[in-house]
Amino acid sequence: MTYQDRVAEFKARIDAGEKVEAGDWMPDEYRQAALKFIEMHANSEIMGAIPEGTWIPRAPSLKRKLSLTAKVQDEVGHGQILYRVAEDLGKSREQMFDDLVNGRTKFHNVFHYPAETWGDVAVIGWLIDGAALVNQKALLDSSYLPYVRAMRRICPEESLHLRHGEELVLELVSGTKEQRRMFQDAVNRWWRPIMHFFGPPSKQRDILLYWRIKTRTNESLRQEFFSTYVPKLWDLGISVPDPKLAWNEERGEWDWSDPGWDDFWQTIRGNGPLTTVRLAQRKTVWDTHAWVREAFAGIPRAAA
Amino acid sequence: MEVWDVFGKRTDRDEFTWVGSILAPDLEMALVLAKETHFRHKEGVAYAVRRRGDHELHVGPYDHDLLGGLTDRSYRRQEAYAGVGARLREVSRALAEQGLVIDRPRPPVRRAAPGSERAAHREQEEAGRG
Amino acid sequence: MADPDARLTLLLSLADDELVIGHRHSQWTGWAPYLEEDLAFSSIAQDELAHARLLYRLAREAGLTDRDEDALALGREPHEYRNAVLCERPNGDWGYTIARQYLYDTADALRLQALSSSSWRELAEAARLMLLEERYHVDHARAWFDRLANGPSLTARGRLAQGLSAAVGDALGLFEPLPGEEELVAQGVLPRPNEDLLAQWLEELGRTLEAASLDYVLERHAEAGEMVPTGSGEIPEAGEALSPPGVVYRDGRWVHEGGFTGPGGRRGRHSEEFVALWEEMTGLYRAHPGARW
Numbered sequence: 106m107t108y109q110d111r112v113a114e115f116k117a118r119i120d121a122g123e124k125v126e127a128g129d130w131m132p133d134e135y136r137q138a139a140l141k142f143i144e145m146h147a148n149s150e151i152m153g154a155i156p157e158g159t160w161i162p163r164a165p166s167l168k169r170k171l172s173l174t175a176k177v178q179d180e181v182g183h184g185q186i187l188y189r190v191a192e193d194l195g196k197s198r199e200q201m202f203d204d205l206v207n208g209r210t211k212f213h214n215v216f217h218y219p220a221e222t223w224g225d226v227a228v229i230g231w232l233i234d235g236a237a238l239v240n241q242k243a244l245l246d247s248s249y250l251p252y253v254r255a256m257r258r259i260c261p262e263e264s265l266h267l268r269h270g271e272e273l274v275l276e277l278v279s280g281t282k283e284q285r286r287m288f289q290d291a292v293n294r295w296w297r298p299i300m301h302f303f304g305p306p307s308k309q310r311d312i313l314l315y316w317r318i319k320t321r322t323n324e325s326l327r328q329e330f331f332s333t334y335v336p337k338l339w340d341l342g343i344s345v346p347d348p349k350l351a352w353n354e355e356r357g358e359w360d361w362s363d364p365g366w367d368d369f370w371q372t373i374r375g376n377g378p379l380t381t382v383r384l385a386q387r388k389t390v391w392d393t394h395a396w397v398r399e400a401f402a403g404i405p406r407a408a409a
Numbered sequence: 410m411e412v413w414d415v416f417g418k419r420t421d422r423d424e425f426t427w428v429g430s431i432l433a434p435d436l437e438m439a440l441v442l443a444k445e446t447h448f449r450h451k452e453g454v455a456y457a458v459r460r461r462g463d464h465e466l467h468v469g470p471y472d473h474d475l476l477g478g479l480t481d482r483s484y485r486r487q488e489a490y491a492g493v494g495a496r497l498r499e500v501s502r503a504l505a506e507q508g509l510v511i512d513r514p515r516p517p518v519r520r521a522a523p524g525s526e527r528a529a530h531r532e533q534e535e536a537g538r539g
Numbered sequence: 540m541a542d543p544d545a546r547l548t549l550l551l552s553l554a555d556d557e558l559v560i561g562h563r564h565s566q567w568t569g570w571a572p573y574l575e576e577d578l579a580f581s582s583i584a585q586d587e588l589a590h591a592r593l594l595y596r597l598a599r600e601a602g603l604t605d606r607d608e609d610a611l612a613l614g615r616e617p618h619e620y621r622n623a624v625l626c627e628r629p630n631g632d633w634g635y636t637i638a639r640q641y642l643y644d645t646a647d648a649l650r651l652q653a654l655s656s657s658s659w660r661e662l663a664e665a666a667r668l669m670l671l672e673e674r675y676h677v678d679h680a681r682a683w684f685d686r687l688a689n690g691p692s693l694t695a696r697g698r699l700a701q702g703l704s705a706a707v708g709d710a711l712g713l714f715e716p717l718p719g720e721e722e723l724v725a726q727g728v729l730p731r732p733n734e735d736l737l738a739q740w741l742e743e744l745g746r747t748l749e750a751a752s753l754d755y756v757l758e759r760h761a762e763a764g765e766m767v768p769t770g771s772g773e774i775p776e777a778g779e780a781l782s783p784p785g786v787v788y789r790d791g792r793w794v795h796e797g798g799f800t801g802p803g804g805r806r807g808r809h810s811e812e813f814v815a816l817w818e819e820m821t822g823l824y825r826a827h828p829g830a831r832w
């Protein structure tokens with residue numbers, strides 16, 4: 106069978122809703138697209154550990170110190186799971202880390218920003234994780250089965266994080282004036298990056314949609330996010346810095362203001378507010394601990 | 410570094426089933442690491458690892474109650490956040506009394522009210538289903 | 540039972556050790572040398588923090604203080620913390636981190652073993668519970684120790700040795716006698732005096748290090764960093780600071796020689812590094828008195 110025939114057959118399988126296993130034959134384009142997407146997802150999990158992680162040492166109670174450590178640990182765990190999926194697609198973890206810390210691969214825009222106050226911890230824990238969960242739930246339907254298995258494990262943990270984030274939010278909005286303002290300020294600062302997080306409206310031929318590696322458009326995911334979270338924010342008396350944002354009964358969807366995409370592109374290309382700093386931190390830790398990896402790599406294989 | 414597949418038993422009656430994989434330099438390290446990579450939320454009562462490509466399954470040395478911790482780890486599980494949905498409604502009611510709730514056009518409530526325990530449960534179930 | 544002040548000091552010295560080392564360990568979350576280890580080490584950090592929480596709660600339940608767990612963990616002045624200086628040192632590299640974890644957790648397991656037969660029933664129960672979790676810490680520390688000490692990489696061995704040299708002097712401070720210790724021992728609250736625990740720990744450590752040909756770190760351990768008085772409490776004689784006993788090889792084993800002189804962590808005397816740690820750890824809590832989070 107020619108390559109083109111195999112590709113056509115593979116595409117027909119995908120369109121019929123069949124799933125792909127790691128050992129199955131797949132077109133090079135599929136493998137590359139899946140790897141690139143999953144690698145970026147994995148990168149984002151571990152880069153996402155940084156902004157929240159800066160608040161572990163400053164957490165305002167023992168309970169929160171524990172729950173925040175566990176939450177960040179879970180994000181690292183998601184990175185571990187996803188890097189394993191990506192590794193089995195044919196790229197070593199060593200290479201993926203090397204590419205990440207040297208700025209050759211990408212991670213989600215929201216993890217390029219600072220977490221300035223405890224209010225940011227609440228926004229990240231509730232709204233960013235909420236946005237991520239909207240995305241990740243949609244991936245439960247992906248054509249790549251090892252990725253689906255990863256999502257089946259990750260999504261329940263994310264929904265736990267969501268409850269955790271919601272609880273942080275409730276303490277702030279029902280707390281002192283200062284605490285309330287802390288949260289409102291954080292929402293104001295994070296809204297635009299969250300809008301960017303879902304990406305610009307999907308292109309006509311989105312390769313990820315074509316291969317059903319993901320199955321929903323950026324726009325439909327953003328709309329779902331609005332419906333899930335905006336009413337809750339309003340119920341808590343928290344405003345959103347988009348005067349246009351409202352449910353349009355006639356069209357059956359949310360009206361919202363286009364946030365502009367220049368700094369989105371700047372950010373994911375590596376020119377975000379803290380991109381350089383965070384990658385430099387990662388690179389330093391990565392480089393200075395090369396000896397640990399070398400020590401482990403050199404351990405001879407024992408007889409099984 | 411080698412790939413080790415990780416297996417767990419949900420209950421004593423279950424067989425070991427595959428739950429994921431890790432990188433580790435050798436068996437002892439794989440057993441130490443797999444305990445926390447895959448069982449820290451009390452995902453099972455026993456675990457095992459197997460070097461990819463080998464046949465032998467190596468069972469972890471820790472008792473079932475040591476998986477996921479003995480001292481208070483409820484913050485790692487849903488049980489710690491059971492009342493959050495009800496709390497949201499309560500806080501929202503209190504804010505409404507102060508006139509702080511924002512009233513703008515929003516979608517009609519189709520199923521259980523947003524933020525209710527039922528909606529939240531469904532959300533979690535959906536998230537957990539494959 | 541023993542004098543409440545002495546019992547509170549005992550609980551705080553245990554709890555503050557766990558809090559402060561848990562704080563340091565938790566700073567590796569997201570940064571450990573590789574991902575699987577990141578998860579394992581973060582769990583160890585959480586275990587230590589959870590143990591601190593258990594002990595602070597016990598202090599309140601026993602009527603030894605009216606402060607809650609957060610007021611104890613985050614609301615005290617630096618000189619009121621009773622942790623050993625070892626726990627507060629910055630993380631340094633992974634060699635130091637593993638060396639410290641090894642020294643700390645072998646010591647912690649030993650003292651918890653002793654406390655599990657305490658005449659103070661609630662403390663004995665807590666110690667038994669913590670000891671069960673402690674087993675994993677010791678397994679983890681040993682697994683790393685073996686691979687770094689005896690693995691094929693000379694660099695790894697050097698890093699571990701460096702870490703051990705830097706940490707071992709401070710680690711002796713884990714056994715600094717407590718104020719009121721005599722009474723605690725007499726009443727069976729502390730079933731074995733610290734000096735007795737130190738002797739056993741040192742002998743076992745010496746054997747392990749000898750087996751790995753790393754026992755030279757016991758003789759060549761680094762001088763402890765400068766100790767500074769912290770907080771506004773009374774400060775013992777300026778310049779005076781904890782000086783641990785010497786360590787010598789005698790009759791085929793490693794033993795300590797002489798006693799502790801001067802005040803250390805158990806008497807609220809900490810390193811300069813602790814002040815920075817304390818400011819970061821307690822700043823938000825202290826900035827909003829009475830707030831819920």
